[in-house]
Amino acid sequence: MAETIVFYTLSVLILGLAILVVTAKNAVHSVVALVMTFLCVAALYVVLEAEFLAVIQILVYAGGIVVLYLFVVMLVNLGRSPEEHQDPRRLSVFGLGLAGAMLLEVAGIVVYSYNRSASTVTAPAAASPVQGNTQELGWLLYTDYLIPFELASVLLLVAMVGAIVLAKRDL
Amino acid sequence: MPAGFSTLDFYFILPELVLTGGALLLLLLSVTVPKQDGVLLGVTLVTIATTLVAVSAFAGLDETVSRGLLAIDGFAAFFKVLALLSAALTVLMSAPYLRVEGLKAGEYYFLILCATLGMMFMASGLDLITLFIGLETMALSFYVLVGYLKPNPRSNEAAVKYFLLGAFSLGILLYGMSLLYGATGTTSLAGISAALSGQETSAVLVLAVILVGAGMGFKIAAVPFHMWAPDVYEGAPTPVTAFLSVGSKAASFAMLLRIFVEGLPALAEEWKTLFWGLAVVTMTVGNIAALTQSNLKRMLAYSSIAHAGYLLIGVVVGTERGVASMLVYLGVYLFMQLGVFGIVTAMRRGDIIGDELKDLTGLFKRSPVVGFAMLCFMLSLGGIPPTAGFMGKMWLFGAAIDAGEIWLVVIAVLNSAVSAYYYLRVVVFMWINEDEPAGSPIAIGPTMAVALGVALLGTVVLGVYPQALFEYAQSAASTLDGITSSIALR
Numbered sequence: 001m002a003e004t005i006v007f008y009t010l011s012v013l014i015l016g017l018a019i020l021v022v023t024a025k026n027a028v029h030s031v032v033a034l035v036m037t038f039l040c041v042a043a044l045y046v047v048l049e050a051e052f053l054a055v056i057q058i059l060v061y062a063g064g065i066v067v068l069y070l071f072v073v074m075l076v077n078l079g080r081s082p083e084e085h086q087d088p089r090r091l092s093v094f095g096l097g098l099a100g101a102m103l104l105e106v107a108g109i110v111v112y113s114y115n116r117s118a119s120t121v122t123a124p125a126a127a128s129p130v131q132g133n134t135q136e137l138g139w140l141l142y143t144d145y146l147i148p149f150e151l152a153s154v155l156l157l158v159a160m161v162g163a164i165v166l167a168k169r170d171l
Numbered sequence: 172m173p174a175g176f177s178t179l180d181f182y183f184i185l186p187e188l189v190l191t192g193g194a195l196l197l198l199l200l201s202v203t204v205p206k207q208d209g210v211l212l213g214v215t216l217v218t219i220a221t222t223l224v225a226v227s228a229f230a231g232l233d234e235t236v237s238r239g240l241l242a243i244d245g246f247a248a249f250f251k252v253l254a255l256l257s258a259a260l261t262v263l264m265s266a267p268y269l270r271v272e273g274l275k276a277g278e279y280y281f282l283i284l285c286a287t288l289g290m291m292f293m294a295s296g297l298d299l300i301t302l303f304i305g306l307e308t309m310a311l312s313f314y315v316l317v318g319y320l321k322p323n324p325r326s327n328e329a330a331v332k333y334f335l336l337g338a339f340s341l342g343i344l345l346y347g348m349s350l351l352y353g354a355t356g357t358t359s360l361a362g363i364s365a366a367l368s369g370q371e372t373s374a375v376l377v378l379a380v381i382l383v384g385a386g387m388g389f390k391i392a393a394v395p396f397h398m399w400a401p402d403v404y405e406g407a408p409t410p411v412t413a414f415l416s417v418g419s420k421a422a423s424f425a426m427l428l429r430i431f432v433e434g435l436p437a438l439a440e441e442w443k444t445l446f447w448g449l450a451v452v453t454m455t456v457g458n459i460a461a462l463t464q465s466n467l468k469r470m471l472a473y474s475s476i477a478h479a480g481y482l483l484i485g486v487v488v489g490t491e492r493g494v495a496s497m498l499v500y501l502g503v504y505l506f507m508q509l510g511v512f513g514i515v516t517a518m519r520r521g522d523i524i525g526d527e528l529k530d531l532t533g534l535f536k537r538s539p540v541v542g543f544a545m546l547c548f549m550l551s552l553g554g555i556p557p558t559a560g561f562m563g564k565m566w567l568f569g570a571a572i573d574a575g576e577i578w579l580v581v582i583a584v585l586n587s588a589v590s591a592y593y594y595l596r597v598v599v600f601m602w603i604n605e606d607e608p609a610g611s612p613i614a615i616g617p618t619m620a621v622a623l624g625v626a627l628l629g630t631v632v633l634g635v636y637p638q639a640l641f642e643y644a645q646s647a648a649s650t651l652d653g654i655t656s657s658i659a660l661r
Contacts, residue, residue: 146237147301148304151288151305157285166330
């Protein structure tokens with residue numbers, strides 16, 4: 001029951017924020033909404049007891065990728081008209097409130113699901129000799145999914161070479 | 172040795188390892204060897220040839236390796252050979268093109284080989300994860316290759332369009348895959364098939380079929396997911412267009428067959444209806460849009476959309492004969508399509524782009540051999556005997572009649588008649604002899620001559636003696652799991 005409520009709350013938040021990402025006029029607002037979306041998705045992972053994925057989600061998406069987005073937004077400076085910024089504190093109270101609510105929400109979920117998973121530990125089917133979320137993932141990547149994992153490294157190399165080819169002025 | 176991991180797996184992916192090694196070597200050589208173009212071309216061709224030998228070493232095997240992630244069977248081998256052949260011909264026709272355009276060869280060949288690697292995994296993957304990573308490896312290489320003409324704004328536009336729409340379609344495909352995983356709890360195609368057998372069709376599964384179908388429809392450029400194709404085909408470097416329209420399409424069809432025939436036989440009714448509609452719209456829109464094009468590459472883009480429509484007939488039929496006829500058609504399509512693009516590539520010289528229809532005027536007078544080759548390719552694309560294209564179509568339509576898809580065949584034949592108009596229009600342009608500034612003969616270098624020769628030989632020989640290809644395709648199709656030799660459901 002509680003889990004269902006958490007799931008739907010998070011889903012509504014994710015969808016609402018995702019809509020905000022594409023409808024926001026200001027690119028920075030879009031990016032901020034995007035961070036929130038990523039954080040809510042991470043919370044969803046925690047609910048699903050995939051703690052490792054949640055951490056990676058925050059590190060890679062909310063951390064790395066959003067910083068890149070912000071760089072792009074600031075470098076490109078998407079022709080913002082100065083009138084929009086006459087009253088920068090217009091919505092600051094509302095925004096602060098929203099951010100606080102969000103933070104509480106996420107923290108609550110994390111605490112709640114942490115307690116819950118501690119109380120109802122169910123042993124997984126003894127398929128692999130390792131315990132724990134992260135170890136399990138590592139085990140799978142280096143045994144069952146070794147070949148796709150290695151192929152992913154070629155994929156990343158292609159991305160790197162491609163980026164250099166396209167970005168370098170005269171190669 | 173822990174379970175699920177064995178050195179035997181590495182033995183079975185030897186062709187892929189050879190290809191990866193060759194690609195990495197290229198990258199290394201491109202920064203160390205001076206005067207490199209010939210060396211790089213040689214290394215690329217040797218790598219492809221060695222991989223081909225390694226693939227053929229596993230011919231006749233029907234193994235599942237790496238805990239059901241990869242299949243080493245006839246079906247995979249057939250598509251690996253297709254991918255490698257189209258890569259080899261593309262590389263051969265790229266060599267003079269790169270010189271004319273002044274492009275760097277090392278990274279170009281590297282990306283071609285990596286795209287081929289992705290295609291090989293798409294052909295042999297038995298798991299949604301392997302298939303997806305293979306697809307992504309191929310797609311990412313193509314995004315860069317399409318935009319390889321950096322100073323050319325049309326190439327830039329094509330790359331951006333392809334990248335954005337490609338990323339979007341991959342998202343749709345992944346969403347469909349995640350629904351499949353959610354419904355069955357496994358990403359392995361055999362597991363999905365087992366979990367779904369005897370289960371009632373639910374709305375979630377139908378949605379998954381539609382989403383995966385749409386994602387794959389983008390990759391094969393089926394209407395209504397074809398909007399990217401004309402712009403991308405026109406803007407990309409011509410050899411890349413050739414590789415995109417043959418290699419990428421063939422590999423995507425392999426993945427489509429794997430997912431739907433092996434993974435979702437329980438939903439055959441649903442996806443056959445979906446692909447029936449897609450086939451009809453794709454053929455018709457492709458052919459009608461091609462009628463009015465004045466740019467050769469754009470026209471060929473619409474023509475390749477129409478060919479995807481014909482190929483979808485084989486998916487709708489879905490029997491062993493249907494799949495075998497698709498393989499035959501893809502084999503034939505490889506030679507004729509690469510041949511045409513080879514000629515378009517050869518027409519790029521000096522300051523002439525050479526991809527407009529009017530650039531062809533007087534080609535028969537200027538270069539009779541090239542004109543004759545173009546005539547053969549056009550006849551074959553139009554499906555006119557005695558060329559290979561006719562054999563491919565006959566076999567494909569025969570399989571559809573066999574399965575009772577009479578209406579589909581009627582529509583396809585009508586479409587072929589329409590297509591004859593625009594293919595023959597190209598021939599007419601070659602006969603007209605106005606004294607245009609483009610009236611110099613076309614110089615064909617040695618590598619281009621080999622590529623065109625192989626393509627022409629394939630187109631003509633397969634039209635006269637298609638038996639060997641038929642038998643090879645038949646034996647390849649029979650190794651696809653879940654295939655029925657009986658008449659399909661519909």
